[in-house]
Amino acid sequence: MTWYYAQGDQRQGPISDSELDALIAAGTVNESTLVWKEGMTNWTPLKEARPAGAPSGDVPAGWIKCTSTGRFFPPEEIVYLDGKPYSAAAKAVVLQGVLQTGTLPSAEQSRNGPPWENRQELGFFPAIIQTVRGVMLDPAATFSQMRREGGLGAPLGFDVLLSTAASLLLFVYNFGYQALFSSMLPPTQSPISQMAASSTIMGVMVILTPVFTVLGAFIGAGILHLVLMLCQGARYPFETTFRTYTYCMGGVMPLCAIPFCGAYAAIIWAIVSMCIGLGKAHETTSGRSVLAVLLSFVACCVATFAIYIMIFFAIFAAIGANTGTHH
Numbered sequence: 001m002t003w004y005y006a007q008g009d010q011r012q013g014p015i016s017d018s019e020l021d022a023l024i025a026a027g028t029v030n031e032s033t034l035v036w037k038e039g040m041t042n043w044t045p046l047k048e049a050r051p052a053g054a055p056s057g058d059v060p061a062g063w064i065k066c067t068s069t070g071r072f073f074p075p076e077e078i079v080y081l082d083g084k085p086y087s088a089a090a091k092a093v094v095l096q097g098v099l100q101t102g103t104l105p106s107a108e109q110s111r112n113g114p115p116w117e118n119r120q121e122l123g124f125f126p127a128i129i130q131t132v133r134g135v136m137l138d139p140a141a142t143f144s145q146m147r148r149e150g151g152l153g154a155p156l157g158f159d160v161l162l163s164t165a166a167s168l169l170l171f172v173y174n175f176g177y178q179a180l181f182s183s184m185l186p187p188t189q190s191p192i193s194q195m196a197a198s199s200t201i202m203g204v205m206v207i208l209t210p211v212f213t214v215l216g217a218f219i220g221a222g223i224l225h226l227v228l229m230l231c232q233g234a235r236y237p238f239e240t241t242f243r244t245y246t247y248c249m250g251g252v253m254p255l256c257a258i259p260f261c262g263a264y265a266a267i268i269w270a271i272v273s274m275c276i277g278l279g280k281a282h283e284t285t286s287g288r289s290v291l292a293v294l295l296s297f298v299a300c301c302v303a304t305f306a307i308y309i310m311i312f313f314a315i316f317a318a319i320g321a322n323t324g325t326h327h
Contacts, residue, residue, distance in 0.1 A: 006034040006043065020050075021071065021087055030112075031144060047141060113145035114247060116158050131158065135251025135273050143277035146247065148240040155243045159250035160213045166256040167209040170263075221245040224296040228278065231295075233288030236281065244281045248274045271297060 003020050004013035007028075015023070023029040024046075031047035040049065063072040066087040073087045080086070112118065114134055119127035134142035225241035228234040234241070248270050255266040271293055278289035 002037060004036045005029055005046075018088075021066075024071070031141070045141070047144065111145055111147050113147065114142055116247075117147065117150065117154050128158075128162075131247070132162070132251050132254055135247060135277075136255075136269060139248075139273040139276040140280055142247075143244060143280035146243060146277075146281060148236050148243070148281060150243075152239065152242055152246075155246040155250075156214065156217055159217055159246040160210045162250040162253040163213040164206070164209045166253040166266075167206045169257055171206050217242070217246050217249070220249075220296070220300060223299055224274075224278075224292060227296045227299065228282065228284075228288070228292040231288045231292045233278070233282055233284035233292055235283055240281050241278070244274065244277045248277055 002014040002016065004011055005015070005020070005023070006012070020029065020035075029035075029046060031045060033046050034043040035046050035049050036043045037049070060072075060074070063074055064078045064085045065072050066078070067084045071087065077088050078085045079088055115122055115127045115130035122130065131142075221238070221242040224245055225234060225238045228241060252266045252270045252273065255269060256262040258265060275286070275290045275293045278284070278292060279286050282289070
């Protein structure tokens, strides 16, 4: 099979399947590289034109995953270096890399996303826009390219930034709705005091949003990772789950810009993107990732309900004690 691939503004090729695998191993071609072969209508990213398959049974039984390219090959096309499987096509490039760096390459090296973690090269706002677009429109590709490790700061900062912006936007909406409603009432009935109290509460919520976001990220990701472990789907450490969780939560926050139903749309799409993202990040089955997300969501709802119940009874008890004191 003959392939062509895009490099900059130039078309490269033709190359064979084995040559394409060698370029993947070398890092010249990755899953986002546009490729074309005879019979294809348009140039398409490699991940769509020639899917690598997944450990969930999407590849023939007995095929082995190449450590360098992340693709699956029949056993006769696999060679072992330092006990790790590599495709025969990638062998030459792998050995050359070993001579140059002294280490064996891995499929993890091809993960260089999401764009937010390359904001120095892309620019601050383009990196935000591309990451949000990836989470909402193509979570499978986004989390297939997400670094599983690399620190908690970048994904947490992304979540805090987008959540705070969404909270500020909701504050503006609330203030605007109240001002519009007030303008429609007679001056004697204008609820100025209620507006001031509501705006104050909303303002405090905006200020506290970063704190709530950080706490929610660690608690939510912790519950999610625990449930994923119980579902036997956690193939990587907590950091991988945390990064997936925070990018999903931050990435859907622009949906809050939609009046009235935006917050609900954000919750629904966060669940959808997290189901997809967990599967890609942990390389687990869709069933396990969906089950983990849904059970975690139920657990969080139950925990939140329990907290509200405890607060209610605490307030009720305090009022009862205060009433008893006056008697």
